Amino acid sequence: MxxxxxxxxxxxxxxxxxxxVKIKPFTETPGDVAAYGPVTLDSGKQLTITVKSLNKGMVLAAIDGVDSREAADDLRGAAFHVERSALPEPDEDSIYQADLIGRRVEDPSLGPIGEVIGVHDFGAGSMLEVKRPDASPVLIPFGGxxxxELLDGLIRLSVNPVWLEE
Structure with a gap:
């Protein structure tokens, strides 16, 4: 990994x-942003988050040591992480989106497409951001x-050729 x-x-x-603070969670269950212990910012700073409420997919939370609006504003845009080992193993028919990064993508008819460099959800469903060898990255919807199909290091799914047009 x-x-x-x-x-x-x-x-x-x-x-x-x-x-x-308001948090956009990337967890399947929004309140789980605080379920795995202290989190770490990209800067290396550790935070302890306490979920106060959930509203429309967002989390309202308190952070230990952050007690003013100014201190909370300083954290705006900060992504937070946990060690992969802190998470439970996914069910047999599930995968963490983070584990899709780096996998090759292939269409049964079109052949190899590229490599996953990101997973996004802009509100209409999950999308793989795929870097192609000789072209701009593309977004490919998945789910629904x-x-x-997940194979060893490979994702096989149907890709509409229109999605590959530049």
């Missing part, structure tokens, strides 16, 4: 005057009707 850390979420804004 290339990176032994998994991003659980990102702090999007301050909330109120007492240092609360477009199921992927």
């Amino acid at each position: 290339a990176d032994e850390r998994v991003c659980l979420g990102v702090i999007t804004s301050a909330h109120g005057v007492r240092g609360m 009707d477009n199921r992927m």
Whole structure:
């Protein structure tokens, strides 16, 4: 595994005057952003998060040592991570999105497409960001009707040729 850390979420804004923050969670269950112990920012700073409430897919949380709006504002945009080993093993028919990074993507008809460099959800469903050898990266939707087959280091799924056009 290339990176032994998994991003659980990102702090999007301050909330109120007492240092609360809003978090966009990347966990299947939003409240789990605080379920695996202290988290680490890219800077190396450790934080302890306490979930206060959930609203429309966002998490309202307190962070130990952050007790003013200004301190919370300083964390805006900060992604936080845990060690991969802190997470439970996924079910047999599941995979952590972070574990898709670096896998090759192949279409049964079109052949090799490229390598996964990111996983995104802009609101309409999950998408793989795939780096192609001789072209710009593309976004390929997955899930729902477009199921992927996971093989050793490979993702096989149907790719609409239109998605590959530049």
